[in-house]
Amino acid sequence: MSDKPVILLNIDSLMPNPLEIAIQTGRAPALQFLMEKGSYYPNMVSSFPTMSVTIDSSLLTGTYANKHQVPGLTWFDDKEKKIVNYGTGFTETFRLGMRKTIHQMLYDLNHKHLSNEVTTIYEELAKKGISSASINTFVYRGNTPQKMKVPRLFQTLTTFKDGKWTAEAPPIISLGAFSKIRSRSFTYQIAAGNYKYTAKELRHLIRKRHLPKFTLCTFQDLDARIHLKGPMDMKGISKIDKEIQKILNMFSTWEKAIDEVVWLVMGDNGHAPMRHKYKEAIIDLRKVLKDYKVAKIERPIRRKDQLVFCVNQRMAYIYLLDEAISFEQIIKQLRQDDRIDIIAWKGKDGVNVTSGSKKGFLRYDRGCAITDVYEQHWNIEGDLDLLDLDITEGNKISFDDYPDVLARLHGALHSHTGRFLVVNAKPGYDFKAQHTPPHFRAAHGSLHKQESLVPLIIAGTVEAPIYPRIINLKEFILRIIH
Structure with missing residues (x-):
């Protein structure tokens, strides 16, 4: 001391x-x-x-x-059926409502969220x-x-x-x-x-x-x-x-x-x-999931809205509002874009992971079967390569491309209620939805x-x-x- x-x-x-x-x-x-x-x-x-x-x-x-x-700089409040945004960019903030965004940033962030x-x-x-x-x-x-x-x-x-x-x-x-x-x-x-x-x-x-x-x-x-x-x-x-x-x-x-x-x-x-070519670098979720009705940020959620996108630069939350839409339907379309390296969602047996750039499936949850380098305990099965995991000689999980990924991804998926997916972009790529601000030289979030x-x-x-x-x-x- x-x-x-x-x-x-x-x-x-x-x-x-x-x-x-x-x-x-x-x-x-x-x-x-x-x-x-x-x-x-x-x-x-x-x-x-x-x-x-x-x-x-x-x-x-x-x-x-x-x-x-x-959960992030922007996310969807399933209880109040509204997008929370602490200020992702002027155009997006203006469309969502300047007064609402400022209140969320200055007050709700600390006193409600x-x-x-x-x-x-x-x-x-x-x-x-x-x-x-x-x-x-x-x-x-x-x-x-x-x-x-x-x-x-x-x-x-x-x-x-x-x-x-x-x-x-x-x-x-x-x-x-x-x-x-x-x-x-x-x-x-x-x-x-x-x-x-x-x-x-x-x-x-x-x-x-x-x-x-x-x-x-x-x-x-x-x-x-x-x-x-x-x-x-x-x-x-x-x-x-x-x-x-x-x-x-x-x-x-x-x-x-x-x-x-x-x-x-x-x-x-x-x-x-x-990436140098901006159009190649942008993963436009509206185009990837063009067959669905996506909520517009400038108006309240409507009954016919099926999806909500909340983009945090190189990661995004995709919310499934329509109970008739399964995770499998959305995942099938997301996997067709090889610029998406991690697709994750909550299941009954833990966190499920697949990818648009790699083959395979992985599932993990809190447990006692194996320990990582931070002494956190997990049950894990499937393709470790999806999260670039390695098992060391001491029978411990170590991390490379995605540091402490098991705890961090688990944290995001359990940070708020609702039916949603987490998507993570490969290096060089950035997500876009309605009025998402551009990042021409560098971005973060993933x-x-x-x-x-x-x-x-x-x-x-x-x-x-x-x-x-x-x-x-x-x-x-x-x-x-x-």
Whole structure:
């Protein structure tokens, strides 16, 4: 244990390979310093879908989606018969209804959808009387009522009375224009401050000696650059590193910074490069399943609607509303597209898996027959190649292309109710439905290791997570804070 405060810098879409090259070429001196003075884990396993709201929920609760129940950036609520969308793109958001989407993002995500059966790091610390802070992160649930306010110019876009609502949050919260640590500060991005604004909020806490025992600070800007520039873009890493340099400069020396604070720097998801020809790269689910009536996102669900598509970039949920339609009918058509590498659904005997690019069938469930490298126990039968599984000499399941795939896929399929399939695209391909935003250079969302393995730097402590997975960070953080 340590008396030091813990600062977790979550850099959205930071990946091991470009990070290492940026350091080797002198473009990231702050990250280089923290790496050399601490420990480096290049292959931390993310959550699934590899989308920020699901990953942040896993980070804060230490669970996959079957426990925290945030299935993705967009999903279908079978109980209320409506599409939930936390903001997948302007056109899709506009069609779904701006007011509804903003409310789901700012309020429902934390107060309705994130399960009450799990606790966040903020809630656990509050029980011990320990303070915490959330800077620029949309998953923020804590125990402290906080007054949040929408700027007057944008209040008509929300359903909050007078643009105000009370959030259950950590004692300190900064979320763009909705809640500020520095009352007179200004951000050009209403929903969340940019990397410079984010760093200024953190530096203010350090300068005023208001730094709590735990601070989660998210830099979101790199993700947008990579979608446009490709996975090997270095400029975004360099820009964020300059802000981290300024943060370290708040201390008398950088060595003093790691003497006084435990620093964690992580990525949340990776990106898969897209194929150069956009039309070839896009798997349009409306065309693949053109024989069925697909619900339109701009109107309520109708009786005649048979399917709903919720696309999370390189993965998608396909919901079967019509009870007369069997899984087998949909799967038969999906398997005709060899750009789909995993097709999975819940059955009476567990999780069923097949593919559009490989032959065979696999079924697995929680059990005791065999153990994986994370000491999770499974019953499994069928073609292991479908999930790129291997049985080691110690009779343990190991993973390659799809890290921790058994638990992560099981988590997504048990994250919410309804009749649905999970589909996963091969590297280089992206799903599309109605008004899905395009991703020309890179995308994420799938189970593949390109999006699932992220870096973690730990400096200021010799302690380490039990396993190199994002879901193990909660236990690690709570272990080193007292």
